[in-house]
Amino acid sequence: MYENYEALKVSREGKVVTVAFNRPEVKNATNPRMHQELVRVFPEIGRDPDAHVVILTGEGDCFSAGGDVSTLKSSLDDHVRWNESMVEAADIVNAVIDLDRPVIARVNGHAIGLGATLALFCDIVISTRRAKIADPHVAIGLVAGDGGSIIWPALVGYARAKKYLLTGDAISGEEAAEIGLVTEAVEPEELDARVAHYAERIANGAAAAIRLTKKAVNLDLKARVDAMLHAHLGLETMSHLSEDHREAVMAFLEKRKPVFTGR
Numbered sequence: 001m002y003e004n005y006e007a008l009k010v011s012r013e014g015k016v017v018t019v020a021f022n023r024p025e026v027k028n029a030t031n032p033r034m035h036q037e038l039v040r041v042f043p044e045i046g047r048d049p050d051a052h053v054v055i056l057t058g059e060g061d062c063f064s065a066g067g068d069v070s071t072l073k074s075s076l077d078d079h080v081r082w083n084e085s086m087v088e089a090a091d092i093v094n095a096v097i098d099l100d101r102p103v104i105a106r107v108n109g110h111a112i113g114l115g116a117t118l119a120l121f122c123d124i125v126i127s128t129r130r131a132k133i134a135d136p137h138v139a140i141g142l143v144a145g146d147g148g149s150i151i152w153p154a155l156v157g158y159a160r161a162k163k164y165l166l167t168g169d170a171i172s173g174e175e176a177a178e179i180g181l182v183t184e185a186v187e188p189e190e191l192d193a194r195v196a197h198y199a200e201r202i203a204n205g206a207a208a209a210i211r212l213t214k215k216a217v218n219l220d221l222k223a224r225v226d227a228m229l230h231a232h233l234g235l236e237t238m239s240h241l242s243e244d245h246r247e248a249v250m251a252f253l254e255k256r257k258p259v260f261t262g263r
Helices: 032-046 069-075 079-098 114-121 148-165 173-179 188-203 207-217 219-240 243-253
Strands: 008-013 016-021 053-058 103-107 124-128 132-134 184-186
Touching: 008 032, 016 032, 016 188, 032 079, 053 114, 053 188, 069 079, 069 243, 079 114, 079 219, 103 114, 103 188, 114 124, 114 132, 114 148, 124 173, 124 188, 132 173, 148 219, 173 184, 184 188, 207 219, 219 243
Parallel strands: 016 053, 053 103, 103 124, 124 184
Antiparallel strands: 008 016
């Protein structure tokens, strides 16, 4: 099992499956291949009777830097691929929620954009204290439509969520733990032991009760996602068609400050 993955590194040791973003040379930025692999990996884990818990993390020193800007450039005029990516985004978020095995996010470094969204949709989130967590979609002229605008308010309330989503500002793992955005924040040298502590407890617990408890706790979140995610992705698509988004992408690639016009 768990073969034919390139952008992800997937392995199982005993009852624990580890899924790692595997593009460390670009800070584990997502690209079409990673998107497609994320769509199928969680359902595949759900079919593995020996998998009891999942650890989601990143190779190298970063969890995930979010979307690969070079991919964003190619999608500016490739609306077919953009629409495919929106469908995949919904499938990925739903796959994490619907998986009946608990998922632990091991946030070993910065978690940005979709990386932050996936971490925050996990059931337990353990971050290093100095890791940066941010959803800076607005910085590239996009709506945080791929789940960020659902999960941030669900975790920390609308006032705090708007502070970070409307500015794109980052929050440290330590600050995130203080306001309830993540479960715990630890020193980097303590991260593996803390993640292993939760993984071992869950892996050796009463599997049926644990899986059904995840389902029960997620019923409200699942209802929010079902009601809102496709509409949010539609709003993100509207912003994708804006001149400000094109300007932001080109400015990033040309290493200059974007000049937004509101169009």
